[in-house]
Amino acid sequence: MIRFSLLGLLMLLSGLSQAAVNIAATVPNMGMLAREIGGEHVQVTVMAPPGRDPHYLEARPSMMAALRRADMVVSVGAELETGWLPAAIQGAGNRELVPGKKGYFEGAAHIKRLNEGQQADRSRGDVHPRGNPHFYLDPQRMATVGQALAEHLARLDPDNRDDYLSRATAFRQAVEEQLPQWRSQAAGAPGALLYHGEPDYLMALLDVPVVGYIEPKPGIPPTARHLSTLVGELEGRQGVVLYTDFQPGKGPDFIHRKLGWPTHQLPIQVATEADRDAYFAMIRQWVEAVQP
C-alpha cells in the first residue's frame, strides 16, 4: 500500500515536472519574454523585481531555490547580472544551468550590442566591455532574442518546437505592427538626456539623439561639476530628461530648474507577471516622454 502511494507520488512529481519547462528569469522583462514565447508550456519565476537596478542585486537564497528547481535560466547577459547570477547558479547546485549547457540562456548573446569592445578600464566607471546590456528596452531586439529563445526552448522541449517558433513570430509581428506608430510619435524629438545607458537602444530605435548622461561615468552618481557642465553644453537647446524608477531625481531636477527641460521618471521593467501588452504599454510611456 505504502509502496503503491509512493509510486503514485513519484509519478505525480515527474508528471508535474514534465508538464512545463520551469524557467527562472533574471529580470521581469525577460520573464515576460519567456512567458510570451513559452506560453502554456513554461512556468516562469522572476528572480529580480521591477524597480531595482539589476546591476546591484545580491545573490539571495530565494534565487537559489528558484534556480535549483529550474530547467532553464533566462538572463539578459553581457555582464548585467554578473554581480549575482553566477553566485546564485553556483549556490543552486543545478548542473543544467551552468553557461554552455542547454539550460543557460543569455539574451545579449543573440543581438548586436551597442558600445561593444569599449575599453575595459574601470577608471571610466562601471563599463561593460561586452557592450551595453540593456537591450530589453528595445522591442525589436527583444523580438530577435525571442526567436533565439524559441530555438533554445525547442532544444529542451522538442515536442512543442512549432509552437515556440510561431509564438516568437507572433511577438515579432506585434512589435513590427507597433513600431511605425512609435517612430512617428517620436519623430523630430530634439534629444534626450539620460541618467544611465538603459534607454540607449530604445532611443536609437526611435532615432532620438542622446545628448548626454546625468552620470559623469557609468555607475558614478552625478556631481555638481558634471551637472553644470551639462547645463553649459545644453543651454539654449530643447530636450527631455529621462530617468528610471530606481534613480534619484536630484540631478534631473537640477537640469529641469536650469534648462526648463521636462523630466520623466519611467519604469524599465514590467511587473513580474506582465504580458506583451504591458511591455508595449511601458514602451509607449517612453515614446510619449521623448517629446518636450
Next chain:
Amino acid sequence: MRTKPLSSLLALSLLGLAMGQAQAQENSPENHHSGGDNAVTSGTGFNPAISVILDGVFSRSSREVEEPAGFGDGDEHGHGHGHGEEGHSHGVEEGFQLREAELVLSGPVDPYFDMMVQVGVTPSEVELEEAYLQTRALPYGLQLKGGQFLSDIGYINKQHIHDWDFVDQPWMREFLFGDEGLSDTGVQLSWVAPTAFYSRFGLEVLEGDNEGVANYVGEEEVSLSSVNQNPDGTPQPVEFEADNGLEDKSGPRLFTAFAKFAPDLGYDRALQLGVFGGHATLYQEQEFHSDGELETLEGDSWFAGVDAVYKYSGGGAMGQGDFTLQGEYTLRTKELKFTERSFINSEEFGPPEEEVDLRFKQDALYVQGLYGFAPRWNAGVRVDAAGLTNDSFEGSEPQDAGASFRYTGQVSFAPTEFSRIRAQLSYNDLDHGHEDDHGHEPGAWQFFLQYNLSLGQHGAHAF
C-alpha cells in the same frame, strides 16, 4: 608557507602579467562576436577571473588590546602552543599597516570542475588562503568540494576580509577557530534540496589542523640545551631530548556538518537560518618550559552553533535604506588530559608528575546590524561576547575568567562597488567585572581607518 618579500613581488608581477594578457584578450578583435550562440556573461571573457584585493588599515588604541579573558595564551605566562605553522594574522596592528593584497583566481577548469585559488600576500609573507576545486556536473543538487577551503559552517566563517562589514572579524570566528576562521584541507559534500524554500545541507571531512578546534602537534622530539657544572666547577653542556608522548594520527581528524534554511520572504526581504556542529577526534597542545618541564593536553573537541541573517533591501539608490541584521553563536568544548612531565635523564621524561582530565567549555557570539543611511554610505554596530560560559584552565588550574564584551561602530563609504573606505571605533570590555593586576578594569578603545579596493574580475559574492 612563508617566503621572502621578493617572492611576493614576483607573485604580484606574475599576476600583473596574467591580467595584462586577459585584457589583451578582451580587446582582441576575434572576441568581438555579435550574435551567435555564445554566452557573453562574465567569466567567459576572462578565464580565469583574476582580481587583486588590497586592504590597508591605520589603527590606534588607548592601551594594548588583549584577548578576551580565558581565550588568550595569556601574556603573563607566555605560552607557546606549538602550533605546527603560524598563519599570517588578520589581526590589526597599531599604526599604518598593509594588511594584505589578496590575489584571487577562479573559473571553470573544464565542464566538470570549477577551481578557486586565493593567495594572501603581506609585506612579510605569502600564504595560500584557499585553493579548491568544486564540481559543476553532479546531479540532484549535489556538489563536492575538495582542497583547502574555508568551512561552510555558520555565516561569517567562509567570508574573506573584503566581505566583512567591519574592519575586524567577530571574536567568535577569531577566538573559537583562529585568525583564519575554520580553514582546513579536506572535502565537502553539499546538497541543495529541490524545495520551494532554499535549504542546503553539508558534510565536511577535514584533515583537522585548526588552532581553535582541532589543534594538532603529533609525536615529536622536544629538546633543551642546558649547562651543568662539573665537579671542578667548569661548565658542562648537556642536551636533553625526548619524545613528547603525544599521539601521531593521520587525518581526517575533524568532521563538520551544517544545514541552512531560507524561507521565501519575497523580493525585499531574505532570512537565512543555520545550524552547524563539528567534532575533532584529536586535539593536542604542548608547552615546553625552559626548566625542562613539559605540559601536554590531549583529547578531543566538539563545537556547535547557530547562525541567522536577515536582509532587507528596499531598492534605494546604491544601498540606501538597505538593512542587515546577523548573529551567530558557537559553543566549544574540549575534553583534554593534562599531563606534566620532566626529564629524568637526557633521553627520557619521567612518569607524569600530574595527570588530570580537564573539560574546557567556552562560547562566543556576536550580533551586528548594518544600515545604508545614504547612497553609497552605511553605518553598522556590532556587539561581541566571549566567555559567557568560560570553563578554561591555566595549566591544570581553573581560570577565574569572566565574560568579555566588545562594542563596535563603523561608518563606511563605497565610491563604487570596487572600493570602500571605513572608519571604526571599538570598546573592548575584557573580563567584565574583574580587575587586572594593576587594579583596573581591562578596557581598551580602538580606532581604525581602512581602505579596501578590488581590481579586476572578481567572482560574484554568495549570500
